[in-house]
Amino acid sequence: MTVTSRRAFMSRSLALGCSLAASPLVTPVTMASGPWDARLVVIILRGAMDGLDTVRPLGDPGFAGLRDGIPEAGPDLDGFFGLHPALSGLMPLWEKGELGFAHAVSTPYRDKRSHFDGQDILEAGTGPDAAGQARDGWLNRMLQAMPGVTSETAYAVGREDMLLLTGDAPVANWSPEAALALSPQAQRLLERVMHDDPLFRDSIDEAIALSRAEVMEMTGGEDLDAGAMMNAMQDNMQPTREADRVGSIVRFAAERLRQESRIAAFSLNGFDTHARQDRTLPRALDPLQEAVLTLRQELGDVWDKTAVLAMTEFGRTARWNGSGGTDHGTAGAMLLAGGAVRGGRVLADWPGLSEPDLYQRRDLMPTRDVRAFAGWAMRDLFGMDRGVIERTIFPGLELGSDPKLTL
Template sequence: MSDTMFTRRGFLTRSAILGCSAAASPLLTPVSLASAPWDNRLVVIILRGAMDGLDVVQPYGDPGLAGLRRTLALRPDAGALDLDGYFALHPALAPLYPLWQANDLGFVHAVSTPYRDKRSHFDGQDLLEAGTVTLGPASGRDGWLNRLLQTQPGMSAETAYAIGHDNMLLLSGDVPVANWSPDVALKLSPQGARLAELVMHDDPLFRDAFAEAQMLSGSMQAMAAEEMAATGDMQGMAGMSAPAQGQAKGKPKGIKLIAEFTAKRLRADTRIASFSIGGWDTHNGQERTLPRALDQLAQAILTLKAELGPHWKKTAVLAMTEFGRTVRENGTKGTDHGTGGAMLLAGGAVRGGRVYGQWPGLAEADLYQRRDLMPTGDVRAYAGWAMRGLFGLDRAVVEQAVFPGLDMGSDPKLLR
């Protein structure tokens, strides 16, 4: 492990990919953990880049889907896995289907944060992790998981794993928590490095992150090499060092390494963990790119289940994204930034085998701004009900301290 890590807005990529947002990078995967007196466990996975919930949990029973998704819509007879006669699961998540059948996997559809209209990855993710209505000095710079810890006496951090410069915003705040990150590497050609420096010159967040990234080395470059090999990008592979290419064959690596480490801590004193998975910004070729991100998510959840053993029964996993994507696929067989999206629930503590939420419909008059899935639920409310069930929080604590100003609404009964 390295004694340094990317800042939250740092990015890792090869020189040919300068147009990809750091916020949507599939290689930005810090882990934050917190110990607590409870016996139940909570894992929050941030899906950076805006997951297309309409593709992951496909409403094939809605007559409007086929006309809006001419190449992306799949029915059960075309490879999707039927969930309940109305919704179907993307085939890339087939490894998770046994969890659905065992009632350890569920989804919430048509949810969002209060974020609207600007559709910026950075702002959307900040609002998701802050758990507030707006961003700015008035809302502070702490995250909702840290505010949860602030409501409980006697919290302690796993200080032996306090590695890296900063926490995810989700767990940042007055209560100290541990940080851990796999090694990170960046290797650019001199021309690519110079171009990146010029692009970032006037943005100190990017500039400082890039300078830091240039000094690091390790497994994250191996992840990049692995993906290039998987996609047949021989030109990209040729630009990487031989050690990096060789590391791509090592084990454990990537998301499996992160999930194994998370489970190890959850088997000990840690009760709350959070990490991120990128690669969800599917503007083009979504049929090709989305399965890679879904595979990472499936690997993370199945590794957690395997490594947690009997503790899986006491665990809830919430996978959340900053916003959804447009209901219409675009001209490059992808989707653009939208509003309403989907949330994934997993774990032995979850009442799975169902799709929660109020479905708004896909008729044009039912869409948000006639382009996006209309949000009918607040993703914070579902997270709030999960925490209330896992940790016995009073409703007033969730609505006033963890998510200030939130109305949780009626109990969706997410947990067993």
């Protein structure tokens, strides 16, 4: 049997035992373990989060003219910046110094404002000339530079890795809606079919092992036959098919981070707010708040060793458009959270919002590279060499001054 026909056979066969793992609506979480005690969680906010509405520069006299009609005031942060009310549930973390933000930041991407190119550059960590050409991501390059990296036993059948963690370093994927239940006969048949195809053989072995391990956790160690296994998986998957997809992703990440994993990455969607931003942005920010609060709750004592970075591909226009939304822009904001974070601060070399201060007279001017904050987090958490960060992990980046992100 050829490789092509084996792949076709596998895709038909796994359809009998897998849920919607291949659906573009399902977000996988990607894990990696390593020989350090600190943890790093990277959340990619897809769609371009509006930093000016999320962390509002209320103390800038130009803001009111650009954003006339913001409907509801949120909590004050530091007398200059205020927080969007949809994130007000994070204020206890701010007050404890476990939440912060970096503002007026961006990748090197400029002007074309394509989601696809912007996300590629964000996850690849490279310059704009490499858009669409990168084959590995900055988080995987970090792992390649660290000794003793191993993969978590997890795999999402039918899902591509996030570019952020794609590369030669071993990592593993999991999807909250991936379930695989095979009879012993079907499992033996798959093993024979995949015997000469190492990629698919190893992947199916991981999928079977993960599915069985999760069912054993659900049943308190009781081994089940294929039918009972499928029933248990269907029951376990039910919440993720309804309203708890983000919670399932984050709880899984936290469970692994409490154990051997040290790196987790996942994405949240919905930040492309071209119209009625007063309605659309809160719907996107709510899962972000849920993710951070769930991590705080589920990680327990490990939270004190954890830094969370939430990053987006670019910002949005400084002015509302005619539909009460914002269009693709340049600089934006990133969120920093965790017990290891030196929070209670908005880190910003604030450029101002008068028209001459705007980038191309339409966007918040970027004053610092978002990759620099990720680089300093790596240096603080994992002791990465500055030269490796600037030459290998983020080629061509100048880290600049130390923002002292962690305790």
